[in-house]
Amino acid sequence: MILCLSLLPVASFGQSVLVHGSARDAETEEPLPFANVVFVRQGTGTTTNRLGYFFQRIQRSDTVHVRVSYVGYRTFDTLLIRSSGEMTIAANLRPASVTMEEVEVLGQSKFYDKGSYPSAIVFQSKELTALPSPGERDLLRSLQRYPGVSFQSEMSSNIYVRGGSPDQTLIQLDGITVYNPSHVFGFFSMFNVDAIKAAKIMKGGFPAEYGTRVGSVLDVLSAEGDRSRFGGKASFGLINGSVFLNGPLGRGSWMVSVRRSYMDILTNTLGIPLPLPDYFFHDLHGRVTQQLDDNNRLSATILNNLDDLDFVSEKNNDVIDEAVYSTWSNRLIGIEWGCSLSSSAFLRTIVSNSSYHGNLDATQNVLLVSFPGGSRLINYGNRLEDLSIKSELEWSPTTGHAAKLGAFFTKYNLAYSTNASFEGIKSEVLRDYSIGGVLLQDEVGLTDKVTVTPGLRITKYSKRDDPYFEPRIVAGIRLAPTLLAKIGSGVYQQWINGGQPAYFLTFSGIDFWFPVGQSIRPSKSTQISADLLWNVQPGVDFTVSAYNSKIENLVELRPNFEESQNLSGVFYSGRGRNFGLEAMLEVNRGVLRAMAGYTLSWANRWFDDIDDGREFPARHDKRHVLDVVLTYRASKTWEFSLAWTFSSGQAYTGILGYYELDQLTDSISASNTLHSVLSDKNAFRLPYYHRLDLGATKTFDYDSWKLRLRIDVYNAYSRRNALGATTGFSDDPYYRLLPIIPTITLEAEF
């Protein structure tokens, strides 16, 4: 199909001219990824790639009006005069200074932002910093405000995209896979927004250039650093502080960001008594970029994070009443080589290593000597490490074609520690295994209004004999100058699955990752996603999306998975269907930016081993979700923000009744044990959920520093939303989430 489409003569274009170039920050010379590039007269456009480059063949013309726009920057307009078959642009965009007069500059529509991909949302770091957030600006928490992206509780930064579980979203930083991005038990993610340049989430129907997950993709790009001068930012909040530094280096730049919590230092070093467990986290995120010559650039990314919790409830003599020791960490390192082979071909190669390590050791009534079979309650440990290389060629061979050809190979290594020995499944799981394959896709401009991107991934998984074929197709149809339709569909496979033991569902820290083996087949989804985008007026966009996803061989961790002797005992295996409608209104009027999103969705599951195969809703299934986000820049120094969310209650398995088994025999003394009769899986619903967050930022200058004082109020009207159901013996039938929490953060930029 791809070959056929590639051979299509795109006759309507006639002779063509190649326009290529890059978009950069005029002050820092930092590349601007995912910037809009619009050829005004032709009515077509593209976006810059992750390294800020673009190229496109357009209908031959003596003059070409090119408009490059990027959120937070003045729009770049230029008129190119053709002197040959190629035109080159160096679009240096100036940051928009914050003045009331710049309404129109900031009010550029995001209409072209989405490129040709359906259900994609692009974020620039400037947008992330404007949203209210308790204590810490966060990428994943910001994403949870958008239609189709949901969360399980405030205690988890895991994202549930269009009914998919967190492990079904491919999260990558500069092309490196991230397995668990949680900090502080999921209260926020490991992505420090200071060190993030942009992010793009593709909620469904994504093209062939992305793979290994059946749900969605979150593509995060690091900031590269200022190429002109040294600078930085320091931020101090209630629980953590961070420092971001960046500057020029040779023919390139560097960036480093460090964060650390300081509750443990306040408690242990300074002796300030805080009613908190002994806990800390830190992360280090850095990137170095060098322009080797005009056509070659080399960059390296490193990210290392760690969360460490030591909680001991009480120690009497040599007996601990309760104790929890837990750590989880990620380590990412990658080197990226970008090579401009010609003005119409760009090659990008990434070699990376990503590892995730999580460990939880929970004990109760424990002697301070080790013994087998004691009262250790939980001991889980999982280490996953990959070594990956992928190469991708972007190539525009002829007018109307923008092809991507790629090859990828990843080698995985896994290790576990649990109460149980896992002996039965070690032989099935604990071998090295690998995934490798090729991809090709071609964005074909059939007419000046219709673009079709067919694609195919062919993947070989080392534990299965046959290769897997994943055909994809994405189409964009410009119905009117301000009306655009997008459709994406395809087959998606997943060979590695993550999850959490049932006890952990209220927060996201420890994950368990398992490759599929002989007893569990790879997950496979068939998705279709359609968007209608309407640029109502400049700065006002309205988007409606519909989606449907069917998943086969869907897996979820069984509650007592650690006792299993084979992989089929680790997972429930079944099928799922996610479908729904999303609507989003975005207003960008410079000083006022607003977003209202509504999602109507279903996430249904069928597992043979649960309720005799009857349909049940996923725990994160929410029928209605409504979000409203407003940011208002009242003056040069004051900015206010508001975010309100409302959703149906989550599903849970409720208690229908109780009974007690209070003896074994008259000669055996055992404690009474209370049992419950549970409902069908997730047959109950928590009460509806709603929450209002408010934020205010005061900006002022101190010497050459720019200071920002941020005051955020989480849960402003202090609604005690339900986290889950209690056993029913207390006055309140629900465990409650946090009440109102004001936080204050000081940022200094130099």
Next chain:
Amino acid sequence: MALRMSKYWIVISALTLLSCEVNNPILEGTNVVVEGFLISGSRFEKVRLRRVVTPGEATQGLRDLNAPVSNALVSISDGMSTYVLVEDTSEIPNVRPKRTNHGTYRLSAQDSMVITSDRTYELVAVIPNLVVRASTKTPTPITVTALSTIVNHPAENVRLSMTKDSTIGGYLIVTAIDYSQPINFDYGGYNYLYSSSSEVVIPWKHFLTLGVAKIYVYAFDRNYDEYVRNRKLGNPTQSLYELEDVIENGVGIFASAALDSITVSVQ
């Protein structure tokens, strides 16, 4: 403009009301709880039938509620003979407030049944509109061997080895309550330990009193093993749990065990 705005509010309000609607399920019908344990070599004692109580009833105090299932027609069969059980309605002595044995079914005075190894026992309870069934196969006899019989404070632990058999799901290791110096397997107040392994190490720190200690080992069947394992299941935000069904048309446990014991010296 006002009309347009009001339309939006109508839509938003309708969605809000839809979301607020929570119709959670309730317990339907009679849910019978069976509780019965058979020990090889011992006489059959009793089977208890109760009903599941609703969360509303439970908040009033499950222990006092008791919820016996009375007037059921209950029988137990060992494959050769079938015995009809009789409900014990007597008062439980020395309990305040007063409670009775309603819901407890025993052999009639003229019957006697000794539980035999390697035999399948079937229980049938008939109540109006419901027949509850359960069965258990008694495990083969076991032998417990002490790989070390002397417990030395503070150095040597006790190691036990039990014979294995495919009918055995796991081993419940307990102290006899009539023994004058019971050992403590756990500081949490429990005096039993369950292990699926046929070799168990009991650390010296579990023996609090010097002298002679007697350890009983019950080799339980698969039903009991299911009971132990599956009580880890349940709602993740709740400490309660639901058992896998080993009872047809009911819940609870009907299990059997083989028994052996051993004596150790604590020095």
